[in-house]
Amino acid sequence: MNPSFDQQAESYKKLIDSRIFELIDKTEPELLYEPVRYALQSGGKRLRPVLLLWACEAVNGDIENAVDAAAAVEIVHNFTLVHDDIMDRDELRRGRETVYKHWNESVAILTGDAMLVKAYQTLTAILKPDTFPIFDEFSRAILDICEGQIMDMNFETRNNVSLDEYFRMIDNKTAQLFSLACTLGAKLGRGTDKQIAMMQQYGIAIGHAFQIQDDLLDVMADENVFGKDVGSDLYKDKKTFLIIHARESASEKQAKQLDNKLHLLKNGQTSVNEILAVLKEIGTIDAAKNEIRKALNTAGQSLEPLPESQARHYLNELIKTIEHRTF
Amino acid sequence: MNPSFDQQAESYKKLIDSRIFELIDKTEPELLYEPVRYALQSGGKRLRPVLLLWACEAVNGDIENAVDAAAAVEIVHNFTLVHDDIMDRDELRRGRETVYKHWNESVAILTGDAMLVKAYQTLTAILKPDTFPIFDEFSRAILDICEGQIMDMNFETRNNVSLDEYFRMIDNKTAQLFSLACTLGAKLGRGTDKQIAMMQQYGIAIGHAFQIQDDLLDVMADENVFGKDVGSDLYKDKKTFLIIHARESASEKQAKQLDNKLHLLKNGQTSVNEILAVLKEIGTIDAAKNEIRKALNTAGQSLEPLPESQARHYLNELIKTIEHRTF
DSSP states (O other), rough: OOOOOOHHHHHHHHHHHHHHHOOOOOOOSSHHHHHHHHHHOOOOOOOHHHHHHHHHHTTTGGGTTTHHHHHHHHHHHHHHHHHHHHHOOOOEEEEEEOOOHHHHHHHHHHHHOOOOOOOOHHHHHOOOOGTTHHHHHHHHHHHHHHHHHHHHHHHHOOOOOOOHHHHHIIIIIHHHHHHHHHHHHHHHTTTOOHHHHHHHHHHHHHHHHHHHHHHHHHHHHOOOOSOOOOOOHHHHTOEEEEEEEHHHHHHHHHHHHHHHHHHHHHTTSOOOHHHHHHHHHHTHHHHHHHHHHHHHHHHHHHHTOOOOOOHHHHHHHHHHHHHHOOO | OOOOHHHHHHHHHHHHHHHHHHOOOOOHHHHHHHHHHHHHHOOOEEEEEHHHHHHHHHOOOGGGGGGHHHHHHHHHHHHHHHHHHHHOOOOETEEOOOHHHSSSSHHHHHHHHHHHHHHHHHHHHTGGGGGTTTHHHHHHHHHHHHHHHHHHHHHHSSSSHHHHHHHHIIIIIHHHHHHHHHHHHHHHOOOOOHHHHHHHHHHHHHHHHHHHHHHHHHHSSHHHOOOOOOOOOHHHHHOHHHHHHHHHHOHHHHHHHHHHHHHHHHHSSSSSHHHHHHHHTHHHHHHHHHHHHHHHHHHHHHHHTTTHHHHHHHHHHHHHHHOOOOO
């Protein structure tokens, strides 16, 4: 019998974890490599590298050639988290102190830098002449993430961000790395051009849905399960799907009510649940769920041209998991 | 007639500058690429990339294959400056506001990140199967720099740093990038293993001397020429060659006098010149000059096995320039 989605995801997560810690084998200077390891021991879902391995298998490739690329993608992901946490002043991530909070800002800057270099070092070590172009994909995706992050920060100072701009931002900041994972997997698995394009589209769609789900969870999650501070986007004036959609769709009265409650929230005089009630009334929560479903639908369609396989089945299961994730 | 050292250095600097700005061709988002360009328009000496080109020529190579690697090395160097300035809270560099001061810390973090990616992207774009191993050198050198920087910061909180530890720190933080430049130049120029080893040794020695000269300039430079705040290492309790040597060599009376004057300096009650006088008396200034001469001597010897060439002549001239540099 084939392993279930959860079993298979867990087994690939372990494979990637053990490879990551083989790669990060240096211990000195401790003040650099301890936080590097700490950042990578976060107990995350390893969603992106698992996706990379499935994408490789879905085009009938051998994951042996892809494990190191998967590790590199996960290291990049965690590099972005370490630096983002400094910028966003986030003190908690997955239930633990962030590197910047646990050590200090300088340590967190260097930790991220070293992780980015390790990711490149890992990827360059496995390259062969025919997989060269993967490199440019890799660099472009990381630049996209930097661009998305600066857009996100810039939005915090603006009140007129449109949903279009928001979508461009999350497609850079979040979806590109999902897309990179899928593309690298398909390329290292020696898929056809058509298959690679389909996996890339799947990755973008999954990432798009994932980020809007993240925005939703900021107001709807159970803090103990979520591992982050609930409502933190609201406190920081992040322009999430929810805020932008609500401002675009609210009646004058609803808009006033929303602004009023956001103001009270920052003064500790109301709860995130109260904001959620207003967002529901405006129709924003339904709109977010629709947007997520639409993207996941695209993701599902991208899988159709792929040959029937166990990996394709898991990629389909992942769509459901993202729709229903609570953390 | 062959161009003079200054003419040749200036012409290669221009070549590298124009290549760098061809490579950094994106303009949007402005909040990311404007500071990237700003950081690279610093009017620096471009010492490392010029060195790379001369190392290439000194082994009889064609610099056409090396210009992009030179640009990559210079971008890496500036990436480290952008991030170091955040950590060191330096507001002035080469007479201009640092990125962190001119924009803010988050912008400076992302600017550095994007520069590091650009450096890799530049280098990967020119790779051929037989120049593959260059990549690992590149990654290892950047990791060495991160390690050196964390050691440097860690030293600020310690009072018992030895000269040995200091040398290990500067060889990581400063000399490795000089060494990388020389090694890449010699490898891309298809030098022999012996030539590559000699150029690597030259780079380490030059970098070693350069850093101790930098420490010296912190107390001896003319601020208008230096482009940095004179005495800033002293204010920040940086463990420079001067401070470590002075503490190791001072008599009890001299040590007290030094500590006293350093304390007064921080309260604005004495001048950097007064500290300099104490350091001279202890013999630290002479010791620094000796250490510089010793390293430059090694650099000179490393050039001897190379064939006679105009590039070797420039590399020899560079030794004198570093000994007498004032900025």
